[in-house]
Amino acid sequence: MKKYAMIGCGGIGQYHLNHLLQFQDIEAVAFCDLIPDRAAAFAKQAGGEVYTDYRELLDKSRPDMLFICIPPYAHGDIEMDVIKQGIPFFVEKPVSLDLNLAKRIRDEIARAGLITAVGFQCRYSSLNPPTRTFIEQNEISFVQCSRIGGVPEVSWWRNKTLSGGQIVEQTIHQFDLIRFVFGEPVNVFSMNARGFVRDVEDYDTDDLSVTVVRFANGALASISTGCYAQDGAAFDSKLTFSSRKSRLDHYLLQRVDIYGIDQAITKDSGLVVKGDGTMAAAAASANSVDDNGQAGLTCDRTFVEAVISGDGSKILSPYADAVKTLAFTLACNQSIETGQPVDMTKLLAD
Ligand SMILES: NC(=O)c1ccc[n+]([C@@H]2O[C@H](COP(=O)([O-])OP(=O)(O)OC[C@H]3O[C@@H](n4cnc5c(N)ncnc54)[C@H](O)[C@@H]3O)[C@@H](O)[C@H]2O)c1
Structure with missing residues (x-):
């Protein structure tokens, strides 16, 4: 039975947990949140250990897959450490607020050959x-x-x-x-x-x-x-x-x-x-x-099945593609700041 863990136990974390609890072929091993009560509330529903430091979670619980459900500003170190440990992960959108950081994470994922998915359930x-x-x-x-x-x-x-x-x-x-x-x-x-x-x-x-x-x-x-x-x-x-x-x-x-x-x-x-x-x-x-009301459940199930089978080809929003959507939205912010149109081909050149 594959083991999952979650980092970030807020609103969208609960949405995913509701789906994960329906799957009989995976089990929870750990939940981590800076606010311990939140991680504890998730562990009460699904079982597993409670952490406030994700590094401790990675070292001690050794999950087969991770759900990263943290706010937009908090991305970076968590993904890099998860990639170093070779753990497939599902991460919520937006994958970062910094396009260069997102590109670095994308490149590390490619080097490690990891299965990833991003929360574009639509x-x-x-x-x-x-x-x-x-x-x-x-x-x-x-x-x-x-x-x-x-x-x-x-x-x-x-x-x-x-x-x-x-x-x-x-x-x-x-x-x-x-x-x-x-x-x-x-x-x-x-x-x-x-x-x-x-x-x-x-x-x-x-x-x-x-x-x-x-x-x-x-x-x-x-x-x-x-x-x-x-x-x-x-x-x-x-x-x-x-x-x-x-x-x-x-x-x-x-x-x-x-x-x-x-x-x-x-x-x-x-x-x-x-x-x-x-x-x-x-x-x-x-x-x-x-x-048909199944998009969210299907999104999570597709990632879980990809990790179980080792075949990520059915995932519709892998990290590398989500970086392009991030660039699309950050281009808007850049245009707002500069008052100028933004050329997307330049933004995505590397
Ligand atoms: N796919 C969707 O439809 C959808 C819907 C809602 C939210 N989201 C996305 O999900 C992300 C989270 O949103 P939310 O509404 O759940 O926010 P939230 O504030 O309810 O939950 C985020 C949790 O992450 C925890 N956290 C922050 N930094 C952490 C860290 N370093 N280690 C451990 N825990 C940490 C916070 O304490 C908080 O409990 C956002 O990026 C948001 O855009 C996606």
Whole structure:
């Protein structure tokens, strides 16, 4: 029976533990958190030793696989030590806030030949095959993405130096999915805004940002994200893949709605101006596909099975690929800081 351990026993750690507890072919050996009660609470659920120093965990418990569920600012030494010990690991996104550090970790993983996975569970969504089919069958000229919500509770989140900001910490899921189902970014240009969130203590991050992306095939995307909203009625989250005759709205881990001229038009349809200047009904009816709700479980199971079998080929988000998504989001921050577009090919040159 393979043994697993976890470093970082907070919110997302519990999410993974809920999955791991369902697997009969692995057992917990240790949990580590700087806050001992948190590691103890996990050990109470799953068994295993409790540590506050990950080095001690590595030396004493000798796990076959590790789940690293620490905040964005805490990456680096842990991964390097885990790689030195040759332990396959699953690490949460964003893999770092420092692209050069992430590249060094990536290169050490390659040298060691380790199986790794990153917490981009949306890649395992049952919505991705229909989304990809739509993209293959329709020439997409525009991707429109929005993620508007509030300020998460964890204290490090509201400090951009610790979290990376909303793009890097949260909306990175959408950035990653765009890469996964559509294509690689070539140029990135972002603007931020502050001053709308006034009532959160120790708040020092962007309230919102808008990013323009150019892709290799010439298509554009606009990605808007904000944490200024205080009421669910103001929340919004979706990706729209838009072509000349149809569009697909992808609601992450929920459903896709596919709108097309052929499926139109039954109720509440608005009017659009056609290419010849005449008015036509906009499609209001859609073919919908619901998510099967298995993405998170499948993501964790795929990693566990990869470690058991020694074959990492089914993992959809290995560390090296997650570094590219990290670069995509850090490019936005760089553009915000400099006021200039960022050339992704330069950023990923080495
Ligand atoms: N994949 C997803 O959908 C998803 C969802 C939520 C969070 N996350 C990511 O997971 C990470 C953690 O988020 P969270 O919400 O669980 O945060 P959290 O603050 O709830 O938990 C992180 C835990 O790590 C511990 N920790 C920090 N440094 C440590 C160290 N050196 N050694 C041992 N323990 C350490 C903290 O004490 C804390 O208990 C973040 O990067 C976040 O972006 C991913």
